Amino acid sequence: MPAFRIRHAFVLVFIACALLWPAAGDTVTAFVTPDREGCPHSSDLPDRGGRLEASSAVLCLLNQHRASHGLPALVKDPHLQAAAQAHAEDMGRRNYHAHRDPDGVEPDQRIRRAGFEGRTTGENIAWGVGIDAAAARIVDAWMDSPGHRANILRPSFDRVGTGIGYDAPERVQGGLSPGVYVNNFGG
Secondary structure: OHHHHHHHHHHHHHHHHHHHHHHHHHHHHHHHOOOOOOOOOOOOOOOHHHHHHHHHHHHHHHHHHHHHOOOOOOEEOHHHHHHHHHHHHHHHHOOOOOOOOOOOOOHHHHHHHOOOOOOOEEEEEEEEEHHHHOHHHHHHHHHOOHHHHHHHOOOOOOEEEEEEEOOOOOOOOOOOOEEEEEEEEEO
16 A cells, blocks of 8 residues: 555656646756855846846856866956947847847947947857856857857957847747847957
8 A cells, every 4th residue: 555655646746747847847946956166046036126136146157168278267347248238139139140130230349339349349249048048058059159159269459348138039939038148349
């Protein structure tokens, strides 16, 4: 009889998990996915109230990658930050995902208009939903992409601004929270 009760309880737990996973899956995944060592909030789900923490997590992760390649840390720049934030919000608001906006404005133009006066600029963009929009997942995707990786590890870049928007550039099904990320680099 006790073995039957244990199997019965196991089956009930399994069924409950199967029924609740669509609603709680990302929360459960975030709970069991720890932050990257030394980078608090790097596995947090997208949250409008956590923009500062997510931005700090991105900077921390970028600088860990740079340090592992013998490069100096990037420093936040207010002009790059303003350009990045505006572009992240614009992509969600106008439903596109591209470096060039629908008006034909390129990243360097946006960055210069925001007041940045450095010699070189670059931009990384990405978006995801649920746990795939956590800072750690976004930075991992950039590091797996040769062009994005080159920006992160470019020795001439010494400043960065990270913008994060919470309106997806496409329709998102299932109530998952999106995160749209823009890194503007400068040197």
